[in-house]
Amino acid sequence: MKTALKILGGLAAFIAIVVGLAFWATGGVTEAGDQFLAALSKGENDQAYQLTSKAFQQTARPEQLAIFAKTYGLDRIRSTSWSSRSFENNSGKLVGSATLDDGSEIELEIELIHENDAWKILHVSSKSGRADSAPEAASASTQAPDAAQSQALVRQSMADFAASVNTGEMSQFRDSTSALWQEQFDLQRFNDSYASIIAAGVDLTQLNPMTPLLSQAGAINSDGVLVLAGHYETEPNKVYFEHKYIDEGGQWKLVGFNIEMK
Incomplete structure (x- = not known):
């Protein structure tokens, strides 16, 4: 024993x-x-x-x-x-x-x-664990915009961005973004983030009448973020973009904006 x-x-x-x-x-x-x-x-x-x-x-x-x-x-x-x-x-x-x-x-x-x-x-x-724990996040029932709506989102975002770049400060663009992004970035940080584009003196308002060509339209990722990517058929270099949006009060608002010319 x-x-x-x-x-x-x-x-x-x-x-x-x-x-x-x-x-x-x-x-x-x-x-x-x-x-x-x-x-x-x-x-x-x-x-x-x-x-x-x-x-x-x-x-x-x-x-x-x-x-x-x-x-x-x-x-x-x-x-x-x-x-x-x-x-x-x-x-x-x-x-x-x-x-x-x-x-x-x-x-x-x-x-x-x-x-x-x-x-x-x-x-x-x-x-x-609760539906109201993250009010800024897109809900599971949020519908992705169709191709025409996606293009309209991109065109408006680009127009606001281009107008701000031409004035030399990003207040108009910042005002068009999500409340979530604005809480993280004050106007000075927006200006600093896009200072190189402002300094380059590129007039992006030329894109306003053009239709963006989407390579990724209406894709809502696992974090509830709508990702729209594609390019503009500009010459000699194309303008590529990848924009990210969240649903705030039933409207898609920017949380990320990236452009590249190549």
Whole structure:
């Protein structure tokens, strides 16, 4: 009997050690995720961006991360609880939930990658547990605009942008964007962001009578963002664009505006 108890006791100790090792092994993944969310909740968006992977940074700029955090309440997190922590080779994953400052909860899933001897954020997805937790986000029932409506959106956005560039300051363009973007960027930051285009002296109002050719029309991504991409048939160089919109009060409003001439 004593021998059996010793064996059981040894087995219990072994299980405890295995569990302890599992938590130790995934500790770096958990710590990286917690640091990332803590930075966002404090409004330290630049610090949070530094915790993201190279792949993440190739597809999103710091201001886009800030907008995402604002949209899905990641800037209002009080506490987090991870129901699942895992890693395999250089990939890690956290699944759980976060409690916001108003008591509501959101589901979280964070994918990480190990690079340069540290765990970095590769992808973040968030789903609100309450319909009103992220009022700025497009609802699941939001319908994507058709091709004609998409072209009209692009033309209006480009016209507002071109008019602002010609005046040398971006107030008209800023006023046409989403409230979410305006909360993140004051007029000076808009001016600074597009200073190189203003300095180039390019008259983009020439695009106003032209029809944008859409290569990506009516695509609403998993974050509820409408992405419209394409180009204008200008010569000698074409003007390429990728604009991003969210549904605010039933209207599509800009949260991202990118153009390139090549």
